[in-house]
Amino acid sequence: MKLSSDFFEIFAIPVAWQVDSNQLQRRYLKLQQEFHPDRYASHSDTEKRLAVQTASLINQAYDTLKSPLKRAQYLLELKQIDASQDSHVTSDGAFLMEQIELREALSEVRDSADPFAALDSLRAGVESSYTEQQNQFQAQYQSSDFDHAFNTVAKMQFSSKLLDEIEQLEAELEDL
Amino acid sequence: MALLQISEPGQSPQPHQRKHAVGIDLGTTNSLVATVRSGMAEVLADEQGRDLLPSVVHYIKEGVSCVGHEAAEHNISDPLNTLASVKRLMGRGLADIKTFGSQLPYEFAADDGGMPKIKTVSGMVSPIQVSAEILRKLAGRAEIAFGGALDGAVITVPAYFDEAQRQATKDAATLAGIKVLRLLNEPTAAAIAYGLDEADQDAKDQERIIAIYDLGGGTFDISILRLSKGVFEVLATGGDSALGGDDFDHAIADWLRQQMGLGEDLNPIEQRILLETAKSAKEELTESEQVELEVLDWQGALTRDLMHSLIDGLIDKTLRACKKSLRDAGVDQSQINDVILVGGSTRTPRVGEKVAGLFGIEPLCSLDPDQVVAMGAALQAEVLIGNKSGDDMLLLDVIPLSLGIETMGGLIEKIIHRNTTIPVAKAQEFTTFKDGQTAMAIHILQGERELASDCRSLARFELRGIPPMVAGAAKIRVAYQVDADGLLSVSARELTSNVESRIEVKPSYGLGEDEITSMLQDSFSHARDDMQARALREQQVEADRMVEDLLAAIYKDGEALLDKEEQRCLQVAIQELRELRESTTEHRVLARQIESVAKASEEFAARRMDASIKTALAGQSLDEIEKG
Numbered sequence: 001m002k003l004s005s006d007f008f009e010i011f012a013i014p015v016a017w018q019v020d021s022n023q024l025q026r027r028y029l030k031l032q033q034e035f036h037p038d039r040y041a042s043h044s045d046t047e048k049r050l051a052v053q054t055a056s057l058i059n060q061a062y063d064t065l066k067s068p069l070k071r072a073q074y075l076l077e078l079k080q081i082d083a084s085q086d087s088h089v090t091s092d093g094a095f096l097m098e099q100i101e102l103r104e105a106l107s108e109v110r111d112s113a114d115p116f117a118a119l120d121s122l123r124a125g126v127e128s129s130y131t132e133q134q135n136q137f138q139a140q141y142q143s144s145d146f147d148h149a150f151n152t153v154a155k156m157q158f159s160s161k162l163l164d165e166i167e168q169l170e171a172e173l174e175d176l
Numbered sequence: 177m178a179l180l181q182i183s184e185p186g187q188s189p190q191p192h193q194r195k196h197a198v199g200i201d202l203g204t205t206n207s208l209v210a211t212v213r214s215g216m217a218e219v220l221a222d223e224q225g226r227d228l229l230p231s232v233v234h235y236i237k238e239g240v241s242c243v244g245h246e247a248a249e250h251n252i253s254d255p256l257n258t259l260a261s262v263k264r265l266m267g268r269g270l271a272d273i274k275t276f277g278s279q280l281p282y283e284f285a286a287d288d289g290g291m292p293k294i295k296t297v298s299g300m301v302s303p304i305q306v307s308a309e310i311l312r313k314l315a316g317r318a319e320i321a322f323g324g325a326l327d328g329a330v331i332t333v334p335a336y337f338d339e340a341q342r343q344a345t346k347d348a349a350t351l352a353g354i355k356v357l358r359l360l361n362e363p364t365a366a367a368i369a370y371g372l373d374e375a376d377q378d379a380k381d382q383e384r385i386i387a388i389y390d391l392g393g394g395t396f397d398i399s400i401l402r403l404s405k406g407v408f409e410v411l412a413t414g415g416d417s418a419l420g421g422d423d424f425d426h427a428i429a430d431w432l433r434q435q436m437g438l439g440e441d442l443n444p445i446e447q448r449i450l451l452e453t454a455k456s457a458k459e460e461l462t463e464s465e466q467v468e469l470e471v472l473d474w475q476g477a478l479t480r481d482l483m484h485s486l487i488d489g490l491i492d493k494t495l496r497a498c499k500k501s502l503r504d505a506g507v508d509q510s511q512i513n514d515v516i517l518v519g520g521s522t523r524t525p526r527v528g529e530k531v532a533g534l535f536g537i538e539p540l541c542s543l544d545p546d547q548v549v550a551m552g553a554a555l556q557a558e559v560l561i562g563n564k565s566g567d568d569m570l571l572l573d574v575i576p577l578s579l580g581i582e583t584m585g586g587l588i589e590k591i592i593h594r595n596t597t598i599p600v601a602k603a604q605e606f607t608t609f610k611d612g613q614t615a616m617a618i619h620i621l622q623g624e625r626e627l628a629s630d631c632r633s634l635a636r637f638e639l640r641g642i643p644p645m646v647a648g649a650a651k652i653r654v655a656y657q658v659d660a661d662g663l664l665s666v667s668a669r670e671l672t673s674n675v676e677s678r679i680e681v682k683p684s685y686g687l688g689e690d691e692i693t694s695m696l697q698d699s700f701s702h703a704r705d706d707m708q709a710r711a712l713r714e715q716q717v718e719a720d721r722m723v724e725d726l727l728a729a730i731y732k733d734g735e736a737l738l739d740k741e742e743q744r745c746l747q748v749a750i751q752e753l754r755e756l757r758e759s760t761t762e763h764r765v766l767a768r769q770i771e772s773v774a775k776a777s778e779e780f781a782a783r784r785m786d787a788s789i790k791t792a793l794a795g796q797s798l799d800e801i802e803k804g
Contacts, residue, residue: 005789005790009790025405029405029406031793032570034788035789036572036660037599038571041328041358041562042560042721043725044718044722044724044725046722046777046778046781047725050782050785052599052657052659053601053657053785054785056599056657057601059596059598059599060601060602063597
């Protein structure tokens with residue numbers, strides 16, 4: 001189904017980088033209260049199918065807006081810029097070098113004396129650069145500097161992926 | 177207003193008419209059916225006043241001879257045709273069954289489609305058919321209690337059930353002619369029965385972590401749930417599929433045997449006597465400190481302490497499984513807000529004591545542990561059927577395992593990640609590998625591992641008719657849609673040519689649509705008229721729903737969203753449907769008309785959703801300010 005509203009309109013908030021996550025969650029639950037397929041369980045098949053599609057869309061909208069990376073990608077998408085591909089890489093050489101070093105550090109965590117402490121310090125570093133990238137994106141987006149914003153999203157992708165891998169490694173270490 | 181003219185007196189559907197809904201706990205050993213009466217969930221008993229229906233079906237040459245208590249009596253005399261515990265086989269492939277089916281005495285074989293079936297004297301029977309017999313029996317119980325037809329049911333499934341097992345359960349319901357309102361996770365049902373979802377309303381911003389300890393006759397399940405702002409999320413599940421309260425009886429019987437100086441090779445009758453004595457001793461010791469026993473020509477006594485020493489090892493095993501699940505969930509004992517006891521074997525007080533010891537809180541056990549899951553399902557069914565407005569209650573489920581697609585090199589690309597809130601729709605684009613490639617194989621998988629061969633195969637289908645292009649030029653969009661029950665449908669479309677192919681995933685281990693139809697026909701073959709009548713009745717119900725929905729929609733939004741001509745066309749279509757619904761006895765004719773009205777109203781439906789989403793949050797900022 002194609003709705004005429006964009007994700008921000010669905011949540012009745014302005015199209016902007018800044019999002020109040022508590023407000024977003026409250027509105028998300030209110031929307032699901034109204035559109036969840038359970039509300040249509042005794043209706044006709046057409047209405048039920050429509051409810052499944054609408055609730056899916058609300059879930060997708062919520063999932064997109066609450067994640068900084070997905071929200072940034074979506075803001076660019078609304079400007080007809082596709083920043084969602086994995087293949088889209090940054091050309092910032094220094095940044096790439098730094099990424100290689102961070103990955104090496106991650107692969108050495110297992111062998112370190114205190115893997116959990118090593119992991120924590122690695123995470124703190126990545127999180128702070130992720131925050132910095134988000135601030136950069138916000139500034140670039142607000143000044144309509146979409147070329148640089150596009151480049152910043154590529155960097156955010158690296159950070160977000162690295163954070164996922166840190167989490168995964170932590171789970172693996174805990175299972176040992 | 178113009179539209180009031182078409183509602184003739186007596187013809188208008190009554191939206192507030194009370195509907196008949198039940199909750200069904202389709203268990204491995206026993207099944208139950210419950211409903212809500214005057215606001216309270218209660219289990220429906222059979223004519224003899226028995227709540228539990230043993231999940232057993234007995235087959236004779238002519239087909240099903242009996243279901244439940246009567247069937248269970250054939251257990252010893254005719255074990256190969258007395259099918260019990262088929263829940264363990266639901267949605268399983270032949271390979272799975274070879275691994276654990278050895279615990280069951282049946283003979284298995286694959287049918288033409290590779291689906292596992294059980295050989296009986298009446299022919300090959302699928303686990304889905306056996307479950308359908310049990311469901312039909314329970315539905316019959318409900319229809320007697322209501323004095324009328326059943327409108328819908330919520331059926332519970334274990335939280336760890338995957339896509340194929342859920343689909344198999346739903347197929348069984350379809351086969352039994354039951355409309356499924358929702359498949360509900362058993363631990364979530366238990367939490368609803370205790371009203372924990374409502375308790376949460378007082379502390380909206382707090383999250384609760386709930387442990388559900390479910391010890392049945394032959395299985396043990398532990399689930400850790402998180403309830404946060406109305407969302408129930410399964411954090412971890414674990415357990416032991418071969419450990420249950422029956423093992424307590426065996427341990428006590430074994431002690432008896434030694435006391436009586438008997439050897440290990442007892443005949444079946446002696447064995448049965450010892451087990452029954454053990455079972456009643458266990459039950460008596462819940463009340464008294466000591467029980468006097470008389471078995472055959474032996475006399476003696478069993479104290480409660482002695483019984484504890486016999487069963488403590490078994491209970492400790494369940495506690496170890498609890499600790500493992502807590503670890504998986506990433507929470508520790510002290511974070512658990514509530515513990516719920518489920519399953520008849522938690523009646524043994526020692527179980528509650530030890531569980532309380534582990535979690536450091538008194539478990540909830542005021543509801544009958546055999547009934548609690550069915551009761552929770554009944555409460556949810558009451559809301560879904562529309563008898564009770566459920567403004568306070570919303571269960572948002574997540575999918576337990578990631579869904580993906582096989583890519584080059586036997587790898588899996590995840591399309592929907594585990595723990596995503598459902599319903600959900602996601603799409604991804606792929607391309608061709610070779611020049612001139614005109615078909616693409618789509619292999620749908622479920623699981624967390626990297627290699628396709630380590631994940632569970634759900635379905636395969638092919639997209640054909642792709643126009644020949646150079647490798648990498650075609651754009652194939654594969655879309656996954658998971659509904660609120662966690663069931664998946666997949667479609668694939670080549671974007672430049674619009675060639676499309678889609679599949680409802682009810683593949684490898686479920687039943688095909690054709691198979692269900694033919695089974696339905698088989699089951700009614702003695703009474704063809706019955707089948708016709710039933711099919712007609714189903715279409716009439718659907719026609720009523722549709723008329724009701726559309727009239728309400730036109731009343732509310734017709735002026736705003738439709739022009740005069742569109743309104744007129746829709747009114748005509750509705751009127752034709754109503755007339756046909758009264759006049760025709762041909763279910764196919766009615767189905768065609770429903771289909772055509774659905775098509776005619778599709779655009780209106782989409783406009784309404786669009787408009788209602790726009791207005792859903794109107795005035796929201798004001799509300800929020802008022803609430804502070």
